[in-house]
Amino acid sequence: MPHTGSVPTTHHRPCHLCPASCGMTLEIEGDRLLSVRNDPEDPFSLGYCCPKGLAIEELHNDPDRLRRPLVRRGGELVETGWDEAYAAAAEGLAGVIKRHGKHGLATYIGNPNVHHFGALLGTELWRQLLPTKNRYTANSQDVNPHLLINYLTFGMQLAHPVPDLDRIRFLLVVGANPSVSNGSLMTAPGMPSRLRAIQARGGKVVVLDPRRTETARLASEHHFVWPDRDGLLLLAMAHVILREGLEDAAFLERWARPGVVDRLRRALAPFTPLAVSGRIGPDLDAETVTRLALEFAGEKRSAVYGRLGPSNAAHGGLTIWAVTLLNALVGNLDRVGGSMFPEALGSWIFALPQSRGSYDRYRSPQGAAEISGEYPCHILADQIERGLADPTAEQAIFGLVTFAGNPILSVPNATRLRSAVEKLEFRVAVDIYRSETAQLADVVLPPRSPLHEPFFDTISTHFAVADVGRYSPPALPPPPDQPSEYQLVARLASEVVRRTRGLAGQVRARLLVASLSPERVVGPIVRFGPRGAGIGPSGLTQARLARHVHGLEPTPLKEGRLKRRVFTPDRRIDLLPGPIRADLPRLEELLSAPAPGSGQLLLIGRRQLKSNNSWLHNLPKLQRSSHRCSLLVNPADAAAAGVLAGPALLSSRVGEIEVEVELSKDMAPGVVSLPHGWGHAPHGAGLARGNPGVNVNAITDDQAFDPLTGNSALHGVPVELRALST
Ligand SMILES: Nc1nc2c(c(=O)[nH]1)N[C@H]1C(S)=C(S)[C@@H](COP(=O)(O)OP(=O)(O)OC[C@H]3O[C@@H](n4cnc5c(=O)[nH]c(N)nc54)[C@H](O)[C@@H]3O)O[C@H]1N2
Ligand SMILES: Nc1nc2c(c(=O)[nH]1)N[C@H]1C(S)=C(S)[C@@H](COP(=O)(O)OP(=O)(O)OC[C@H]3O[C@@H](n4cnc5c(=O)[nH]c(N)nc54)[C@H](O)[C@@H]3O)O[C@H]1N2
Ligand code: SF4
Ligand SMILES: [Mo]
DSSP, X not given: OOOOSSOOEEEEEEOXXXXXXXXXXEEEETTEEEEEEEOTTOTTTTTOXXXXXXXXXXXXXXXXXXXXXEEEETTEEEEOOHHHHHHHHHHXXXXXXXXXXXXXXXXXXXXXXXXXXXXXXXXXXXXXXXXXXXXXXXXXXXXXXXXXXXXXXXXXXXXXXXXXXXXXXXXXXXXXXXXXHOOSXXXXXXXXXXXXXXXXTTOEEEEEOSBOOHHHHHSSEEEOOOTTOHHHHHHHHHHHHXXXXXXXXXXXXXXXXXXXXXXXXXXXXXXXXXXXXXXXXXXXXXXXXXXXXHHHXXXXXXXXXXXXXXXXXXXXXXXXXXXXXXXXXXXXXXXXXXXXXXXXXXXXXXXXXXXXXXXXXXXXXXXXXXXXXXXXXXXXXXXXXXXXXXXXXXXXXXXXXXXXXXXXXXXXXXXXXXXXXXXXXXXXXXXXXXXXXXXXXXXXXXXXXXXXXXXXXXXXGGGBSEEOOOEEOOSSOOOTTSOOHHHHHHHHHHHHHHHHSOHHHHHHHHXXXXXXXXXXXXXXXXXXXXXXXXXXXXXXXXXXXHHOTTOOOOEEOOSSOGXXXXXXXXXSBOSSOHHHHHHHHHHHXXXXXXXXXXXXXXXXXXXXXXXXXXXXXXXXXXXXXXXXXXXXXXXXXHHHHTOOSEEEEEEOSSOEEXXXXXXOTTBOTTEEEOOSSOOOOTXXXXXXXXXXXXXXXXXXXXXXXXXXXXXXXXXXXXXXXXXXXX
């Protein structure tokens, strides 16, 4: 490192790569980031961090991270100045709106926005200034079942109970791998030690997963479950609880609707342990199901936690409902050691009517219901193709803006989506890399690095296992020649508004840009939040919060918050909402469907410690030989398919890919696992160097989705495996 004369300083801030928000210590010299390490003084992460956090230094200093915008000229993306790029982008997007109306321009909002407050406000600004029915996000490959079930049961999509992880004694993990993902909708750094601690204090962790995962290895008990069969198991557990009279009558009397227990008894009558036995997983018989139900109900400090496994499956809505139902039935909701409600600094957003969510106010031409103003991504390619076939088609898509998202790698039937996106009239990508999606764009606009911006987490703290809060100013002085994410989106939106709206629209845009800017918003959130000063002299303000450089001391979740989370008209939890009752027969059909695992291979996904969805695959620290995009196959299934470790072909209804088979006894027989986010373009100067992997979403199916929630069924895809030469 050349000596510059200035003295290195340290800066503490959370890692912005995943919800866990581990505390990091950055060593800085002037405007340069020298190194990144864990922060042992962070009171929430206690020194824990994963390999991705340590790679933030490489990410920030990566020469491939874009510093200047790109505009397509003669088929190539070339660097230009900012004014020229904004003008080209705004002209193209305004053209789409003028020709096809506001719904002709689609937006896709990707995962990193969740961890970036300025970006989040930018997308909200865009939504308000340029509304469209064609709004898509990663949610429909992720949390739609959770959001919808919260909306239907509590009347509020964000009313999400999280396991009280540090006091719980029985945790049933259904299709999540927190040891690797570090907890999703259950924010807590250092999951492996927290899970071990449950057992150390005499408690139990039971994991249901088609793969013996890193979490399953830490658990007291693991059962292979066949993809998308969890709903049967959970409802059979609820059946046992009701049959044995183990429900918490006092809790239900206070919180549930009158008569619901009888209605539930009738609705769950078919889901007996005997009826589901042999249909959920190889060793999940009636006796085991009954035992799990009794253990769960017999422990006051217990919770069921379900995440991406069942969420990304064809019965995801029903399964996630069953999770909420179980937690409420035994009265462990809003109870210490059960499922509790965090109170984040931004919890006052619960008071805003628009935070509550919505369902089925309108539908797409394919019949997909909106959820909180979004359509599910399984219709995205179709919506574009409809426009190609008929330029006057109702609600068809002709242009696309992506905000920190890479749908070309993350949405099912990606090959179909790619060829549709290629034919759009105009595309803009707001991205820090030439991602696979950015490479198709007409203009790529790269905001500056998140380390040049303040860090203030609002979303993940709503799901934290303790009450936490933190504000960190920018770690590095912002570069004068690159906008912040909010400035970038605000300028682009304003320029599109200027070209498509009259004076009144332009004045409104100016007011909104000013009032939603992060500089304006953070202060009031903190001041009027749960620990805030309000209009008084004591309590938190943004400045006082910033003085807690390692974050506020986390405090245990408190009981008594349920009353502030229920927004149904009668202020009671709806344990059997109408749309669920109407969907239940679909789950009942599984009682007579053949058990999986008999001849038909089913594909599921997995997350990897050194990977972050579709990016970070280019950073040297994260590229080690052990980190591969491989298809895990049970040796018996490989033998049956005549396949050895090494290259093979994997096909589904929508396509075929060449995969690298890795034999693994950790896979349930009949189930294979391939991580998502790989399949980088070989010429991509961005997301991969040397190890492109293969795109699993080239064989996941856009016709396979949960009709209740619109969520893509990325797990449980029927596939065929064969040797390369056949
Ligand atoms: N088969 C299968 N598919 C899946 C999943 C699965 O389990 N299996 N998981 C699904 C889930 S849960 C998710 S969340 C989605 C993720 O899918 P997406 O949200 O579409 O994609 P990401 O891979 O998160 O891509 C993030 C993009 O944002 C860019 N980026 C990173 N940081 C910033 C920033 O600060 N600003 C801007 N502007 N850009 C930035 C990156 O370069 C990258 O191009 O994938 C889904 N798809
Ligand atoms: N290292 C790392 N961490 C991440 C991410 C990352 O890409 N890398 N992504 C982040 C994001 S965007 C998210 S949404 C979270 C997700 O967090 P998790 O939900 O914990 O994520 P996964 O590791 O995908 O865990 C899903 C598990 O479900 C299992 N599974 C698949 N199908 C089924 C099924 O039908 N039933 C059951 N019971 N299990 C099933 C899979 O084998 C897998 O172990 O992780 C976040 N954290
Ligand atoms: S678990 Fe890893 S990626 Fe997530 S916040 Fe911690 S260091 Fe960052
Ligand atoms: Mo996600």
